[in-house]
Amino acid sequence: MSEFWLISAPGDKENVQALERMNTVTSKSNLSYNTKFAIPDFKVGTLDSLVGLSDELGKLDTFAESLIRRMAQSVVEVMEDSKGKAQEHLLANGVDLTSFVTHFEWDMAKYPAKQPLVSVVDTIAKQLAQIEMDLKSRTAAYNTLKTNLENLEKKFMGNLFTRTLSDIVSKEDFVLDSEYLITLLVIVPKPNYSQWQKTYESLSDMVVPRSTKLITEDKEGGLFTVTLFRKVIEDFKTKAKENKFTVREFYYDEKEIKREREEMARLLSDKKQQYGPLLRWLKVNFSEAFIAWIHVKALRVFVESVLRYGLPVNFQAVLLQPLKKSSTKRLREVLNSVFRHLDEVAATSILDASVEIPGLQLNNQDYFPYVYFHIDLSLLD
Numbered sequence: 229m230s231e232f233w234l235i236s237a238p239g240d241k242e243n244v245q246a247l248e249r250m251n252t253v254t255s256k257s258n259l260s261y262n263t264k265f266a267i268p269d270f271k272v273g274t275l276d277s278l279v280g281l282s283d284e285l286g287k288l289d290t291f292a293e294s295l296i297r298r299m300a301q302s303v304v305e306v307m308e309d310s311k312g313k314a315q316e317h318l319l320a321n322g323v324d325l326t327s328f329v330t331h332f333e334w335d336m337a338k339y340p341a342k343q344p345l346v347s348v349v350d351t352i353a354k355q356l357a358q359i360e361m362d363l364k365s366r367t368a369a370y371n372t373l374k375t376n377l378e379n380l381e382k383k384f385m386g387n388l389f390t391r392t393l394s395d396i397v398s399k400e401d402f403v404l405d406s407e408y409l410i411t412l413l414v415i416v417p418k419p420n421y422s423q424w425q426k427t428y429e430s431l432s433d434m435v436v437p438r439s440t441k442l443i444t445e446d447k448e449g450g451l452f453t454v455t456l457f458r459k460v461i462e463d464f465k466t467k468a469k470e471n472k473f474t475v476r477e478f479y480y481d482e483k484e485i486k487r488e489r490e491e492m493a494r495l496l497s498d499k500k501q502q503y504g505p506l507l508r509w510l511k512v513n514f515s516e517a518f519i520a521w522i523h524v525k526a527l528r529v530f531v532e533s534v535l536r537y538g539l540p541v542n543f544q545a546v547l548l549q550p551l552k553k554s555s556t557k558r559l560r561e562v563l564n565s566v567f568r569h570l571d572e573v574a575a576t577s578i579l580d581a582s583v584e585i586p587g588l589q590l591n592n593q594d595y596f597p598y599v600y601f602h603i604d605l606s607l608l609d
Contacts, residue, residue, distance in 0.1 A: 230605035232329060232549050233559075234265060234525055235598050236533045237567055239542040247544055250566045258551055259559040261330075265545040267526045268334050268341035270348070272541060278531050281345055285528045288353055289601075292521035295360050299514045300607040302367050306507055317511050318607065320518045325605045330547060332522055339523055349527065352520050359513050370499075370506050377495040380488075388415050388444075388451050393478050394485040396444050396451065402480045403455050409436070410458045415474040417449045424452060424473060431467040432460045451476070525601055532599045536570075543599075563598065570597040 237243045254260045272278065304314040320328035334341065339348050383392040393413065402411040416424045429435050439455035456464055465475045526545075533543040550556050 230326065231556075232547055232603040232605070233260075234529055234545065234547055234601045234603060235563070235596075236529050236543045236545040237570065237598050238537045239544045243567075243570075244544065246566050246569075247546060250546075250563065253562050253566070254548070254559060257555075257558070257562070259555050259562065260548040260550050262549075263330050263547050265332060265526070265529070265547040266334065267530050267545050268336070269541060270341055270345050270527075270530060271343070272534060272539065273345060275535065277346065278535055281349060282528070282531050282535060284349060284353075285524060285531060288349065288356070289521070289524050289528060292352075292356055292517065292524055293604075295356060295363070296514060296517045296521055297607050299359075299363060299510055299517060302363065303507070303510050303514070304608065306370065306503065306510065315608065317507070318514060318518075319511070320515050320522075322515075325518065325607075326549075328519070329522060329603060329605070330549070332526070332547075334526065335519070335523070345527070345531070352524060352527075356517060356520055359517050362509075362513070366506055366509060370502055373495065373498055373502065377492075377499055380492055380495060383488075387446055387448060388476070389474065392488070393451070393476065394488050397478075397480065399480065399482065401441070401443060401453050404480060408457055409455055410461065411439075411453050411455045411480075412461070412464070413443070413476045413478050414452045414454055414468060415449050415476060416452055417472060418445070420472060421450065423471070427471065428452075428454055428473075431471065431473075432456070432464040434460045435464065522603075525603060528601055529599055532601075536599055545599075564596065567596075567598045 237247055251262050254262060300314070300318055303317050307314050307317075318325065323331075339351060341348070343351075384395060385391055397413070403409045414424075414428075425440070428440055429437055434457035436455040439453065441453045443451045443453060445451065454464075468475055529545050530541075533545070534541055537543055548559070550559055
C-alpha cells in the first residue's frame with residue numbers, strides 16, 4: 229500500500245512500553261510495517277504561537293499535497309504516456325517515494341532546526357509558492373503550444389469529407405492559372421468507382437475527357453480529380469450530388485499549403501525543444517516539493533505533540549505503513565487500545581476539551597488519543 233500513518237506518543241517510560249506493545253502486536257498480526265520517524269528538537273516558543281503555527285501548517289500541508297499531485301499529473305500529461313512510465317520520474321532525492329518517507333531524515337542544511345519554527349515554516353511556504361508559480365507559467369506555455377499543435381493535427385485527421393487535403397494533393401494534380409479551366413476534387417464512395425469512371429464526363433457539358441485521377445482513398449471512398457470549364461461548375465456539382473458524388477470545396481493555394489506545413493514543422497520542433505527541459509524541471513521540482521511536504525508533516529507532528537503532551541518536549545514519532553487495505557480497521561483498533569490512556573491527557577493537559585482550538589482538532593472526526601497524520605503516496609489515482 230502507498231498509505232502511511234504518522235503518529236506520535238509521549239516519550240516517557242510508560243509510553244515507550246506502549247509503543248513497544250504496538251510494534252509487537254502489529255508485527256505479529258501482520259498489520260503494518262513500523263519505523264521510527266526522527267524529528268529534531270526545535271525552538272518551541274510560546275504555546276500561543278504553536279497554536280497559530282498548527283493552523284498555518286494544516287493549510288500548508290493541504291497546499292503542498294495539492295501541488296505535488298498537480299506536478300505528478302503534469303508529468304503524465306507532458307509524457308503523454310501511461311501512469312506507469314510517469315511514476316518512474318516521480319522520485320525524491322533520487323529514490324522512490326516510499327523509500328524516502330520510510331528513511332526520512334530532516335534536512336538541516338535546507339531547513340536549520342536552530343531557527344525559530346516560524347522561520348522554518350516561512351522558508352518552506354515561500355519555496356512551495358515559488359514552485360507553484362513556476363509550474364503555472366511553464367505548463368501554461370507548453371500547454372498552449374500543445375493545444376495549437378493538436379488543433380492543427382486535427383485538420384489532418386478524419387475522413388475525406390472533413391480533413392484538410394493540403395498534405396494529400398500536389399501542384400501537378402491541378403490545372404492552375406487558367407482563365408477557363410478548373411480542377412475539382414470529388415469524393416466517390418468505393419462501391420461507385422466504376423460508375424464514376426463511366427459517367428463523370430457526361431455529368432455536365434464541357435468536362436475534359438480522361439481528366440480524372442484517383443489521388444487517395446480511405447475506408448469509405450476515394451478522392452478523384454476532374455477538370456472542366458469554370459462556367460459549368462454549379463451544374464456539375466448538382467449532377468454529381470444526384471449521383472452520390474461529393475465535390476469538396478478546395479482550391480489549391482501553394483502559399484497557404486506551404487504556410488500550413490511550415491507551421492506544423494515549427495510547432496513540432498518547438499514542442500520537441502520544450503519537452504526535455506520541462507520534464508527535467510518537473511522531475512527536479514517535484515522532488516523538491518515532495519521533500520518539503522514530508523518536512524511539513526514532520527513539523528505538524530512536532531507542533532501537535534507539544535500541544536498535546538506539553539513541555540518539556542518529549543515524544544516519539546513512528547511511521548506505520550498498513551500492509552493491507554482490509555486490515556486498516558483492525559490496525560486502528562490496536563492503536564486506540566494501546567494508547568487509550570492518552571485520551572484524558574490529550575484533552576486536558578493544555579486546554580479544556582470543549583474549547584475548539586486550531587491544531588488540537590478535538591472536535592474533528594480524525595481525532596485519536598495519539599497524534600496522527602495521514603500520508604497518501606498514490607499521487608496518480
